[in-house]
Amino acid sequence: MIAFLVRRVLSSVPTLVGISLLTFAVLNLLPNDPIQVWSGGGYYSAEAVEHLRSELRLQQGPAARYASWGLALLRGDLGRSMRDGRPVARVIASALPWTLLLNLCSVILIYGVAVPFGLFGASSPGSIADRLGRALLILLYAVPSFAAALLLQQWFAVRLGWLPLQGVPDRAATAAGTTVALARHLLLPTVCLALSGWALVARYARAAFRSALGREFLAVARAKGLSRLRASGHVVANTAVPFITLLATIVPGLAGGSVIVEQIFSLPGVGRLYLTSIEARDYPVVVGLTLLSAVLVLAGHLLVDVLYLVVDPRIRSGLLDESTDAA
Amino acid sequence: MRPESRLAVFVVLATVLAGLLAPVLANDRPILARVEGRLAAPALAELPIVGRLFDDPGARVVDWDAPPASLQTGATRVLLMPPVPYSYRGIHLDEALRPPSRSHLMGTDALGRDLLARVLHGASLSLLVGFGATALALLIGFCLGALAVVRGGLFDLLIVRFVDVVACFPPFVLALAFMAALGRTGVWPMVAGIALSRWTTIARYVRGEILRHRGGALWVSARAAGAGGVRLVVRHLLPLLAAPLAVLASFGVANAIVLESGLSFLGFGVSPPTPSWGSILAEARGSLDAAWWPVFFPSAALVIVLASLCAAAESAAPGESRVSRS
Amino acid sequence: MRPRSLSGILFTLLAAAVLSACTSSSPPKVGAVPGASEYGGRFVYPLRTEPATLNFVTASDQPADLVSRLVGDSLVDRDVDLNVVPRLAESWEFSGAGRVLTFHLRPGVRFHDGHPLTSADVKYTYERVIDPKNHALGRLDGFLPVESLETPDDRTVRVVYRFPYAPALSAWEMPILPRHLYEKEDFLTSRFNRAPIGSGPFRFVSWEPGRRIVLASNPDYWGGRPYVDTLELQFIPTQETTLMALLAGEIDYASLTPVQWDAYTRDPAFTRRFATVSYLSLFFYYIAWRADGSNPFFSDPEVRRAMALALDREEYVRAVLHGLGQVSSSLFHPAILPADPESRPLRHDPQAAAALLDHAGWRLDPETGLRRKNGAPFRFTLLIFSGGEDHAQFSQVAQESLRRLGIDMRIERLDWPALWARLQKGDFEAALSGTVPAGDPDDVVYGMLHSSQIRGGRNYAGFHDPEIDAWLEEGRRAIDPQARSACYRRIAKRVEELQPYTYLFFPKVLAALSRRVTGVAPSPRGLIVQYPGVIRLKIRQQPGG
Secondary structure: OHHHHHHHHHHOHHHHHHHHHHHHHHHOOOOOOHHHHHHOOOOOOHHHHHHOHHHHHHOOOHHHHHHHHHHHHHOOOOOEOOOOOOEHHHHHHHHHHHHHHHHHHHHHHHHHHHHHHHHHHHHOOOOHHHHHHHHHHHHHHHOOHHHHHHHHHHHHHHHOOOOOOOOOOOOOOOHHHHHHHHHHHHHHHHHHHHHHHHHHHHHHHHHHHHHHHOOHHHHHHHHOOOOHHHHHHHHHHHOHHHHHHHHHHHHHHHHHHHHHHHHHOOOOOHHHHHHHHHHOOOHHHHHHHHHHHHHHHHHHHHHHHHHHHHHOHHHHHHHHHHHHHHO | OOHHHHHHHHHHHHHHHHHHHHHHHEOOOOOEEEEOOEEEOOOHHHOOOHHHHHOOHHHHOOOOOOOHHHHOOOOOEEEEOOOEOOOOOOOOHHHOOOOOOOOOOOOEOOOOOEHHHHHHHHHHHHHHHHHHHHHHHHHHHHHHHHHHHHHOHHHHHHHHHHHHHHHOOOHHHHHHHHHHHHOOOOHHHHHHHHHHOOHHHHHHHHHHHHHHHOOOHHHHHHHHOOOOHHHHHHHHHHHHHHHHHHHHHHHHHHHHHHHHHHHHHOOOOOOOOOOOHHHHHHHHHHHOOOOOHHHHHHHHHHHHHHHHHHHHHHHHOHHHOOOOOO | OHHHHHHHHHHHHHHHHHHHHOOOOOOOOOOOOOOOOOOOOEEEEEEOOOOOOOOOOOOOOHHHHHHHHHHOOEOEEEOOOOOEEEOOEEEEEEEOOOOEEEEEEOOOOEOOOOOEOOHHHHHHHHHHHHOHHHOOHHHHHHHOOEEEEEEEEOOEEEEEEOOOOOOHHHHOOOEOOOHHHHOOOOOOOOHHHOOOOOOOOEEEEEEEOOOEEEEEEOOOOOOOOOOOOEEEEEEOOOHHHHHHHHHOOOOOEEEOOHHHHHHHHOOHHHHHHEEEEEEEOOOEEEEEEOOOOOOOOOOOHHHHHHHHHHOOHHHHHHHOOOOOEEEOOOOOOOOOOOOOOOOOOOOOOHHHHHHHHHHOOOEEOOOOOOEEEOOEEOEEEEEEEOOOHHHHHHHHHHHHHHHHOOOEEEEEEEOHHHHHHHHHHOOOOEEEEEEOOOOOHHHHHHHHHOHHHOOOOOOOOOOOOHHHHHHHHHHHHOOOHHHHHHHHHHHHHHHHHHOOEEEOEEEEEEEEEEOOEEOOOOEOOEOOOOOOHHHHOEEOOOOOO
16 A cells, blocks of 8 residues: 555656646746836836846746756745745745635535535436436536625625624634634535535535435345435445545636635635735746646645545555556 | 436527528518619528628618618618628727617627627537537548548557647647647637647547458458458448547537637637637727626527537437447 | 445544635733723624735735734824824934935834833844845835935934835835844745734734734733724635625625625615725736737827727716726825815817827728727737736726727736736737825836836836936925925826826725724725724724623
8 A cells, every 4th residue: 555655756756847838838928127126016117127237137037947947846936026036935834724615625625515415316307306306516616606605695694693704713712713713614615616516416426425315235234224314325425536636627617616715705714815826926926826736636636546545445456556657 | 318408409400590591580681672773682691601692792782771761662672681690890989889679689799790790600609519510520530530540550559649649638738739839810720729639539539449440340351352451441441430429529519619619718719800719809808897798698599509419429328338448 | 334434434534624725823822801891892894805915024014014014013193184294203303405214213112022122123123135045025125215214213224215205105004023033034925924913003913824924912002002903804715705705794894895885885785884985096907008019009109199088988987887996197196195176187089089189190991890000900918907807807908998999908817927928028008907006106107107117126017208207206205295296297187198008097995894994084095004094993892781
């Protein structure tokens, strides 16, 4: 198992190198003028620019910049933000927990709703309830997240006043209080982000359960007197693998969706930081974030492979074979 | 096919048709008119591709905004107006933000433009981006995926690695970075940006499927008949893959339309006055508190078309689609 | 199930990380007396964007400028009517035929850490600005004409200019840095750049990235303790969320669009809870016509005049802005330079525009319905900024007006860095943009009109007129206010004739304020930016609170 993990991690090294190369290639095109960053969108005269001539001469060309960036990256240094001079790693670190938390909550919400939904659909396929339920989920998938966000905000925060509208909470006196406040603040954005995932996961869940329900072990289990619920538990355990795989496909979409959701709900996460940095052409931060999101997705794939091993011992041998092939 | 799937396919086809025919369905120029004795079709002249056939210099200089009375008599007269007699760009500031009524079925926007006309024209742009980006993604994905198998060896390994790398970037992030790097906005940068982030799924799928067929009877017999790599793929494998690819493509179109509306919402969309559903929504944000219709109708159009695309794709999916390992 | 419990662990870990990122910032209760006291309370103000840095010298964006003015203290400032008023400087005088400016500092002023503020701090701040290493682009302009700066004693600052420099005082609206703190650190990466210490009416408390900046009143402020205890600047990136946050009672201020203004000012439920304020800000829109000959259209003043005549600015302000704006009758905001009663600004007149175009050789082509000259069609692209709906709406109205005249104008929407790059390079035909000048007339026009600013400056139109150049230089050196006004009047008149830029309109700022808040007076600069502004703002205390 350890050997497999080591091999699996090693095999993602070329991908990692490729990711950094592609980040270079795409972002090399970003027009990057220090005058623009220094002026911050404000005003200045030709004489002021002339005054800074000596500083402008010190600016490296793109090739040299990338060379030094790559070298620093190997040391784990992402450089400094052109906008505020802070180390990029620290800029990102302050925003990352929020996005991770938001995405994690959405994943839990997606699975928490979609799996029972799929199970229900699979147990009575073709019924009116099944068909209506699927139609509803598809409709929810199709609602643009910003329209959904504005609607949820309008109703739950402004009209009814049940939930906070935007932002993140202050720390309360007790840990429990803080958790509750946090949950209340994150509820609406989490729902918005989850909307697009439900249909997909429920669809896979329904298909997977249908094929599992047909299998004979279930008949055996039922015959042995297990309740319907317990039997369903067996089904879920038996179909865990495709769900884990699905995780790897929905997370990148969520990461993209959180750009809009964080913007509308004023959450201090990575998505909003990304937008701000693109708008300010704060090139080191944009590079750092692009790199980070790709690496996170890669890590997600790795995690999925590990989960395979944990969940289904039968796969273990297969995966090991495959990775030996690749090596 | 179940009735709801049939409905879904019908909605998608109707939307495509509406998008293509938007200049004829909604226009402030007549479909048919008499210009100085000759027949002219100024609305048809705005159709994509075939429009040239109907172009008439005489009709171009006529002031169709003139009061209707002056266009009923004399050498120039209107014979047939489109069902929605407004153009998507026809600004009437005095009609701003009118609620839905008999004359404006979806109401008007902040500049007094007919929303129905804008939603109809928006269909053409949203679908152009959706289908254009998906077609480009299909082309790139199919070629690279097939080439990887046919060429094999190091080339295959490189392609697989490249796909792995690109697939790691969240689509929205990649599209946004691409458009910012380009420094231009418009339909084509957007199509390219979205395609860039969408082709990897297809490449993976195509490669996997072709690999599955390699060594099979079809492959061997085609090889034996002297089919080269390209011929083999195009003549024999493409037809096999057409149905599942169509399913993947439908989801791709839906995804691309969602991406487009998101990019438009953030201000990276097409330039005005061209409407897309996303840009109509973005424009309506400032008047949300006084008028629900500029937000409601484009949203409804988006929801209906996206849901139909997904429902159509789902019903066409063979055996409820297997989960492919990413 | 194991995955579920794994995610449970992950959740707990993340929640812990997030919680540790939330700093506890309960408002410091600075002697909050219950009951009748006018002091106390928290004012929550939204900011669309986050400042890059809070270093008073290198800060260049608007949010940073706002915080700098609250935490820092400048020698002079401007009041509600944009008059220069004393702040750290008790008084000042010009001597040496307008070349020497002497400031006399207020005695006993201390930084928030208790260290006294002296003329050495002023000198230090000035030196940081002119040091090219700090690339303080936004602040440099007003200090480049300085020949030398001397500090004869702790309370006197003498600035010698190379020539009589009339806009000199504007540059001294810059907050003063604490030398004793910065000297020991690297200037550009100092920790004080994110936790500034100044001598202003508010002390810095915390800056939570992506979330908010919290300031607390400075009880020892020489100008008197501000009424509000806590000033919270929340970062809310979208306009609609900002307004909803006001409605939900999460913040105390929000700006409105004209449509929202119309809808809400008629709603008694809204006006009961919120006071509405509208005022003309310094911000105005303009179109720059690239006039350097790189396109066949706009190097001809007749064509530019025709464009100005073709645009229906009055109708736009009336119909789209619901009358909540003012068509520019001169390029100067009325508060900066009152309109010249004798000026005759160009007004919408399509017939006159058509006649001018015909005269300039752009004649209607019956084949295409477009105007042509020497075979070239009148077809150009207007660049606009993607950040505001006004830009898109006005350009579309303009597009329709021009189409009726036989001109095909296309619109290209770009985000600010992309637009800026095109403007800088002169790679455009026409561009619609907006600008917020500072309080001095020189600041409105010199950068946009002087020919020295074509390369590297912001004379984006590439406009060159020897007469205007001469008047701009005269305006800078004219110490006598009357002569200065006359000079800028001449400039305004000639710009109206030549139209290198077409000045469009000043949109009104429309704002709603929580009824708890009293004591604000809007100035063209904003509700809380001018001096004393926010210091006078009071929060009505909740009964029993």
